[in-house]
Amino acid sequence: MRKPIGYIDFDPNITPELSYTSYINVAEENVEKIYRGKYVEIVSMNNRRFMGRVIGGPFYMPEGISSKSFIAKTFTIRGERFSRPPPYYASFLVEIIGEIKDESLKTVYTKPPPRSTVYEMSTIMIEKLLKIGIGDMDIGYLLDYKGVKIRLSSRDKNVLPRNIGIFGTIGSGKTNTAQVIIEEASKNGWAVFVLDVEGEYTYMDQPNDNDKMNRALRSIYGFEPEGLKNFAVYVPIGRRSSRKNAVEFGIPFSEINPYVFSEIIEATEAQQRYLGIILDELKEAKRVEERSGGEFEEVVFGKDKTEAKITIYDVVSYISQSLSSLSDRFMKSSYIALSTKLDRLIRLGFIDNGDPIPIMDRMEPGYVSIIDLSDTEDTVRNIAIAWILDKIFRIKLRELKNVKTMIVIEEAHSFISREKREKMTATIDMLKMIARRGRKRWLSLVFISQQPGHLPPEIFELCNTRIIHALRSEPNIKAIRETTGGLKKEHIDMISKLSVGEALITSPQILTPMIMKIRPAKTKKLY
16 A cells, blocks of 8 residues: 655645645655655545646745744754754645546646645656657656656657757767767668767767766666667868768769858858859750750650759859959959859869769668768858758658658757848758658758757757757757747756756657656767
């Protein structure tokens, strides 16, 4: 027979917040059994059952006397003089999560009355009611409940394909969290592309070599450290990688989204407009050239419907040839400025130079591809990110690959920021389109950032599942508070107090926001 640990108290006052919360009184001998974050079952006098979570306390009170009485004050000031101190109890504030009916959690429009009995809740019941153990991706466990595992579903379009946000300050554990997500996605048949701006994921084909993490991995989860299979690392041509056998790649200019490209090189509106005109004229000229030179082939083999391939050298050459005939001074200065920016990119040596990443070949179940951008200029990094996003999305649109695909964007704020939002409308539109139309095609984005306060609001709107590690600065916490539904004040207050590896998680799969401990990665972390 279960023993109660406490009882529901009368409400101390009338406030709107108390409509959803209750106070429980716990005798001195049971105080150690209850703490903030503890889940409890509450049974009323007429056997209605409720699930609650402790969110405040303990608040200690002397039993049978006023806390302001002479005896109480003397005891706390000179406690050593009392051989038999007055008994005390603790009061805790409990959030009523829902009513338990038919062994499932239902919406509740009332709360348990005074004298309702409070019991500890078993780990099996917690996992069942909160629906956190039904997925196939082992993420971690409910904080203080090692037996309550949190598993996300890789097969539910309301969860993974609707994108993930991982936020946290430096050293909070967000890189380990990203590795766990990558490992679990790969294990469940997803092709994963990681845009690695710090070079931290380049040795994930090797097992975790941290003894402390491995002990926890074995004892809590029963997992062994192991590296990923079908793993490859790519680096822009001419750049260094922490991985010696990284494969160099270049990017074809013809495959870069011209509108996003213009924003990345910070072209003015006039320069963007002229670049569009130049590209259209070059494509038309190539089409005419191909038609005139291949009429016989068109009749015999059919018309070639492939898009004309324009190189960055074609654009620079066109501008150079046009300058002498331009009479408009404003247009001429825009052409010169645009040519200067393109010349700079040519000198960086990664556009129209070398072979591109074989994206199609890497879109296979379980394959993980790391794009090491740690030794690249901002422009190179952002063009590479934009190209990979657009390339994978177009492959998905043409249904050339039906493999579930995940793209992980590290330090997303350096690619798309709140400060440059007005100048990056094409980039934001591209991300929104990928998120909206990609979901139906099992294309998922993972945004990682140590500075969520610098991300535009549109990015938060794309992330239905959020894993929030410790954040210290008010602008970053404010961004989470203003964009994450379902968070209460106690959740916000906890964000700055989270320890390494602890995180607040919200997801369509999880009924209520909760604090969890992320499991250690099985794979090696370079730094």
